[in-house]
Amino acid sequence: MPQTASLHxxxxxxxxxxxxxxxxxERERGARMAEAVVLLDVWVSPFGQRCRIxxxxxxxxxxxxxxxLANKSPLLLQANPVHKKIPVLIHDGKPVxxxxxxxxxxxxxxxxxxxxxxxxxxxxxxxRFWGDFVDKxxxxxxxxxxxxxxxxxxxxxxxxxxxxxxxxxELGDRKYFGGDAFGYVDIALVPFFAWFYTxxxxxxxxxxxxxxxxxxxxxxCMERESVSQTLYDPLKVxxxxxxxxxxxxxx
Amino acid sequence: MDQQPPTAFDLELxxxxxDSHTHRVQLALKLKGLPFEYxxxxxxxxxxxxxxxxxxxxxxxxxxxxGRAVLHSVVILQYLDETWPRxxxxxPSDPCDRAAARFWSHFADDKLAPSVAAVFSSCPGDGRKxxxxxxxxxxxxxxxxxGGGGAFEGRRFFGGxxxxxxxxxxxxxxxxxxxxxxxxxxxxxxxxxxxxxxxxLRDFEEQRxxxxxxxxxxxxxxxxxxxRQMMLGGTADDNVAVN
Numbered sequence: 001m002p003q004t005a006s007l008h009x010x011x012x013x014x015x016x017x018x019x020x021x022x023x024x025x026e027r028e029r030g031a032r033m034a035e036a037v038v039l040l041d042v043w044v045s046p047f048g049q050r051c052r053i054x055x056x057x058x059x060x061x062x063x064x065x066x067x068x069l070a071n072k073s074p075l076l077l078q079a080n081p082v083h084k085k086i087p088v089l090i091h092d093g094k095p096v097x098x099x100x101x102x103x104x105x106x107x108x109x110x111x112x113x114x115x116x117x118x119x120x121x122x123x124x125x126x127x128r129f130w131g132d133f134v135d136k137x138x139x140x141x142x143x144x145x146x147x148x149x150x151x152x153x154x155x156x157x158x159x160x161x162x163x164x165x166x167x168x169x170e171l172g173d174r175k176y177f178g179g180d181a182f183g184y185v186d187i188a189l190v191p192f193f194a195w196f197y198t199x200x201x202x203x204x205x206x207x208x209x210x211x212x213x214x215x216x217x218x219x220x221c222m223e224r225e226s227v228s229q230t231l232y233d234p235l236k237v238x239x240x241x242x243x244x245x246x247x248x249x250x251x
Numbered sequence: 252m253d254q255q256p257p258t259a260f261d262l263e264l265x266x267x268x269x270d271s272h273t274h275r276v277q278l279a280l281k282l283k284g285l286p287f288e289y290x291x292x293x294x295x296x297x298x299x300x301x302x303x304x305x306x307x308x309x310x311x312x313x314x315x316x317x318g319r320a321v322l323h324s325v326v327i328l329q330y331l332d333e334t335w336p337r338x339x340x341x342x343p344s345d346p347c348d349r350a351a352a353r354f355w356s357h358f359a360d361d362k363l364a365p366s367v368a369a370v371f372s373s374c375p376g377d378g379r380k381x382x383x384x385x386x387x388x389x390x391x392x393x394x395x396x397x398g399g400g401g402a403f404e405g406r407r408f409f410g411g412x413x414x415x416x417x418x419x420x421x422x423x424x425x426x427x428x429x430x431x432x433x434x435x436x437x438x439x440x441x442x443x444x445x446x447x448x449x450x451x452l453r454d455f456e457e458q459r460x461x462x463x464x465x466x467x468x469x470x471x472x473x474x475x476x477x478x479r480q481m482m483l484g485g486t487a488d489d490n491v492a493v494n
Contacts, residue, residue, distance in 0.1 A: 109346050
């Protein structure tokens with residue numbers, strides 16, 4: 001190879017190596033930042049999804065770790081020794097447990113992003129009340145819809161429809177539970193939007209018929225990338241519950 | 252954000268004298284030096300005011316601030332901090348500490364309190380033994396968190412040098428441990444098994460504001476025995492949760 005050509009080649013190689021090192025360093029830096037935030041989770045968990053949505057709303061990079069609940073990792077057992085449950089957020093080595101505690105933590109730490117809880121103390125109190133309502137009511141009543149039969153099932157159905165109606169009344173004609181801004185209660189509830197199909201199929205009712213505003217709200221939330229990228233197809237959730245039913249020997 | 256000190260007419264608390272959740276709010280208001288009106292309510296027979304302001308649960312306490320209702324004791328405590336941020340704060344400032352206070356407040360309400368209530372409604376024998384063991388399991392978790400490597404290691408109170416939100420939440424309710432120990436003749440807080448919890452509880456109960464808020468133990472014992480009589484009398488009401 002002529003001298004000049006090889007020199008030229010060497011220079012290009014050098015520049016290429018420098019450029020590659022730069023982007024490599026940036027990738028490493030990004031990876032380090034993501035490693036500083038770790039989420040222990042299970043793909044279908046609506047509680048885990050609350051955290052994923054909150055992190056996405058704030059634009060926080062994180063490492064997602066899928067847990068096998070039948071074989072919990074030493075990390076999970078160490079991070080949440082009290083309940084041994086997901087989700088757990090580990091930030092700079094320190095664990096934060098329980099989904100709505102995690103969502104508030106995310107809001108407080110990454111406070112320069114869009115606020116999840118409103119600024120006004122009274123609105124915050126109302127948001128916390130309704131977040132707690134969703135926490136206490138939906139999941140447990142929902143389980144009874146697909147696990148139980150006969151009179152217990154009818155009771156669960158009645159209760160679930162009542163829960164939907166209470167939420168429908170609270171939402172009213174607002175765009176989101178937070179008003180104009182997507183916020184805390186929306187994040188607490190929206191993962192269950194992907195479970196509505198399962199609940200109505202197992203329950204023998206129509207969510208749309210009982211709570212049309214709630215369904216419209218869910219569709220509006222799905223227009224947000226943080227939500228649409230996090231929630232799974234309702235049919236996939238239904239498939240998952242069917243496999244659970246099979247596992248527990250429920251017809 | 253309202254930073255004006257309230258007049259007595261701004262804050263009204265609807266509560267019940269034997270209800271630990273009511274005590275939490277009374278203690279918090281006292282610690283923060285906030286004047287308030289108090290309205291005694293019957294937890295088993297919610298008044299129209301309670302049903303109006305808490306239509307979802309009909310439960311106590313209800314804090315009315317200029318007529319607007321704030322519900323759930325832990326939510327109320329945070330509301331007080333956020334509405335009067337210049338005064339004494341109940342929640343710590345560090346987000347990790349705040350998360351720990353919230354997490355353990357849920358533990359107090361979702362795990363510890365029901366396990367203590369289960370002792371109260373248990374029958375002598377294996378059932379009571381199992382119920383007592385469950386309380387011990389829960390206290391063990393808390394005791395560990397107060398020790399080496401735990402979130403509250405080396406602190407006098409959960410809030411640090413002064414009482415904070417978690418102290419108020421755990422403390423208002425922990426007196427039932429002493430009441431039930433006497434009423435059911437069981438040992439719930441063995442100072443040897445739970446030295447840190449025992450020491451914290453004793454310290455908490457000696458605080459002036461706490462002594463001014465918590466009713467005398469003999470009154471609580473009388474109340475607990477009356478409730479137990481009612482339960483055993485076959486007119487057990489599921490809502491009779493001695494919380």
